[in-house]
Amino acid sequence: MIKTLAASVRDYKKVTIATPLLVLGEVICEMSIPFVTANLIDSIKDGAAVADILPTAGILAIIALCSLAFGAAAGITCSHASCGFAKNLRHDLFYKIQTFSFANIDAFSSSSLVTRLTTDITNVQQAFMMLIRIAVRSPLVLIFAFVMAFAMGGSVAMVYLIIIPILGFGLFFIIFKVRPIFARVFHKYDALNESVEENVTGMRVVKSYVREDHEKQKFARAARDVCADFTRAEKLLAFNNPMMNICVNGAFVTIIYLGSKIIITSQGTLFDVGQLSSIFTYGFQILMSLMQLSMIFVMVTMADESSHRIVEVLNATPTIANPTQPVTDVADGSIDFDHVSFKYSKHAERQALDNIDLHIKSGETIGIIGGTGSAKSSLVNLVARLYDATEGTVRVGGVDVRNYDLDTLRHQVAMVLQKNVLFSGTIAENLRWGDASATDEEVREAARLACADEFVDGFSKGYDTWIEQGGSNVSGGQKQRLCIARALLRHPKILILDDSTSAVDTKTDAKIREGLATYLPDTTKLIIAQRISSVQEADRIIVMEGGRIADIGTHDELLKRSEIYRETFTSQNKMTAEAQAPAPDDTELEGGEAHE
């Protein structure tokens, strides 16, 4: 795990290594200050003249300035190293995700990928910063302070030799006890916050059923439970401070007694007032470093889970990758399914697609109809190799899709996904996703074919209109048409529309299909739709049910022989008998208010 993460340090290696070295310099300077001060005090006590004091004072000032310089430099390199590391790690993770297949994305889920890229990286960054600076500093201070105290005070410093293990053991014992409580309570705490979120989201339901009091009781129960656990953990942690007090104060009292004795009995030769003063300083520093060590321990264990989650993504293998010798040319738009079966995951019990055998000629228009869960989308996803077939072969232009260069294949197979997404940016920028080098004229042409020009021209800024994140400022039907235009700019050999005109009125829908037929006659078109009217003119219509092709044929043939097709048709077209006359005019409703 460390190795994978360390790979992201890269160009910040120098500052990363420099930091502990600078910290070492800082600690050495800092630790020598009380030592030199002791001598200064001794000479003051012995009644030295100002001229004798000044050189020592000068040396001390220089040491303090050096320590300041080292410390500040370490602070700067540390911030470079840790922020740089976080930047690289974020970069590596983001780039890795870009190589993911749809199956990888499904396995992690978008929201969990977001958490890994944000919160988890922040945690790891904090831990990294701690590790290269404070975690180096504390043990160094501990060792140096003790050695200096010993060099100076001899037997008096032995007091610390007793205190260090006691305190160290005590601190780590508390942490050891507290950690499992925290681990448990943090889960409960997350659950509590999730239940609040559930409550906020479902507020209309809560209020409709007058369940406010029920919710209050439910929340109070959970909140009190969390509180009880947190209190238990914090009460254990509360032993830290008194324990520190016992040690510091105990040492202080002991040293006053022992120190006085040695000073007086040795007449200040072995140990003097200056040393007595400095040994307190060292004691204080030893305690602080122990405190910090126990804190680092907590921080690092908290970052541990985050690092695991990051490494999990970094080490994941994309389930779809380019072949070694890829085919970079798609001959034509023919599609063949040879006994194809497909499961979304190895462990799934049910086959999403079951033994599909289907052959589509280049330039054909194919409609696909079926209820929810009949695997219409799964079928077309295999064509652009968004997923790989579990069994059998999918061929495009006569070549197995697994042999193509992925970019080549996906450039020739344009998909308008069921879950349409537009990105923040202008309309033109969004459409140019299809072809970055498209001229304004080409962009307009694509929009016209998708019947998007009519409303885009109505916007005051036209194609420069800004689309909000997720396309939230255009209506569902407008979004669908923009997405179709985006795909058309690809000039693909195969065009797949996955339920892409559901929010577009039937007349416009027909116009779009007419445009496609006229301007892209050689392109193979696969059209998934809920509405029979969207597919009834197709060359052939596939009726899907439960992952199988229930029937395939023209509209008239299917009406005669397919029960499902006929039922769907009649459930949608009861009015044909009642309403023969054509619609008088063509108004379109656009969403205005946000309240529905």
Next chain:
Amino acid sequence: MSKATTAERAKNRKPGTFSRLIKTLFSFYPVLLPLVTLGVIVCAVINSIGATFLQRALEVISTSWQSGDWEAARPQILSLATTLGCIYAVGVLSSLFWNRAMAIVTQGSLEKLREKMFNRMQDLPIRYFDTHQRGDIMSHYTNDIDTLRQMISQSLPNLLMTIIVICTVFFIMLYYSVWMCLVIIAGVTFMTFMTKLLGSNSARFFIAQQTELGVVEGHIEEVMNGQKVVKAFCHESAAEADFDERNEKLFEVSQKANMYANILMPILMNLGNLLYVLVALAGGIFLALGVPNLSISGTALSIAVVVPFLNMTKQFCGQIGQISMQINAVVMGLAGADRIFELIDEQPEEDEGYVTLVNAERNRATGQLVETDKHTGLWAWKHPHHDGTLTYEELRGDVRMDHVDFGYTPDHEVLHDVSVFAKPGQKVAFVGATGAGKTTITNLINRFYDIADGKIRYDGININKIRKADLRRSLGVVLQDVNLFTGSVMDNIRYGNLSATDAECIAAAKLAGAHDFITRLPEGYNTMLSGNGAQLSQGQRQLISIARAAVADPPAMILDEATSSIDTRTEAIVQRGMDALMNGRTTFVIAHRLSTVRNSDVIICLEHGRIIERGNHEELIAKRGYYYQLYTGAFELE
């Protein structure tokens, strides 16, 4: 993004938050918290007076070290050490007490605040939830509470401790030597100035960092949510370039923010070291030059005075380091407290209704309604009048809207002069485009919002007179966006009626057509749902929510796009259950799929907040207007 808002809040905080927070904490723990305060003060004083004992020990040493007579000095030193030891023991005990008590105070206060917020939130009007983003509401419970935790448990006791220590040490210093004290004050003033300078720079970049972090996180969220589109369009490298640009900007500000934070400690610490040297030097010079001392105690300046000063210098500087570490936590904590108080102060939903819903039975002799405790299946509105009389009105489900105007904001009216009459048991459908005002009408019937003009009557009673809880209990609601709660399928159905038996819940599920798929779930009705029923399809979730409404058995129902995610063939199957459910109940149906509304008694077409057509299916088809065009597919509703 919520982090950024907390950071912004830190900049323009309201005055008085600090004192209100302290008052609130004391009101939660009126006995324990004063004791904690006392404990902290005792601890702080005890920890500061060690220096005076050191001074006395040193005096003993300086009188007897040249003779080397330990036996003479021993009793004095021993008594000093034991006295100090006893005082320290008291200090440790009080430290033990206040630290443990503080654990209770911190967690208990957070829990009480959480509960206060949540309880207030339950009583807020729907308007609050419509006008605040979910993430923003949530951050009260996560970010804001977390910043408060840090502040209550660490910053507040530390600040108090620091103030007491500084005061005590300051007094001790004056006690021994005013000159030495002045040296330290000069040094500390300079350190405080540095802290302020670096601290404010750090805070500036810290806020900038939060903003950039918001930008990067927003971009990450957008790309991750559209990752499949990115793949399908081979747009990976463009997305990467966009990302790198933002990532680089974040790096620049966060590096600066961290830098200022990182160098603050070494600078303060070493300024402390310099001060330490300066104090030693000053002491030496004063001693060597024989400067006359000025002090409260009147003691002369001696080595026994200078050495404790060195230790006090360390203590003083250490405390300033403490404050500098807590300052960010305090600023953020107060910003969090500010937001928490704001939520607690929100105006709850008002309810001036006095007509209540009660179980009733019919007196066999007179035929009049009488109130009863039993569940009779017969409900009545209990209506107290001005003259002190009580009348009972049978609950039938007759809903009338008379010339209703309404706007979500006063300057923008979304419903104009809407009148709707639903007789008991009728099915009334609303048809219209997004924004036409369909859902708004249902929001008014159950009083999620109050109308601006006109009247709404339920069984002849103005709904403003009916207690909101009772009004809503008489209306079942099934919404397009289904919200399920963490718990079993059975719990979720029972949400409609908490006293329903398992058998009643199952019967309701059967009625809704949900029984079949529920029994096929791994553990049937006991299958645990979480994450808003993430493991179910949208259609299945809608069926559960229909069952939930069915078990509530309300006389009137609102179905807002309740079957929109069920495909047309399945809907035809569910339709029987729906029809059974609607049978005998006044039902308001909103659907953009016309097959759902065809068999309604009344279909009302809305456009831009006005009723443009009304009638049943046959009448509207014959009219050849708006509904006819929709029906023949001339345009589609969005």
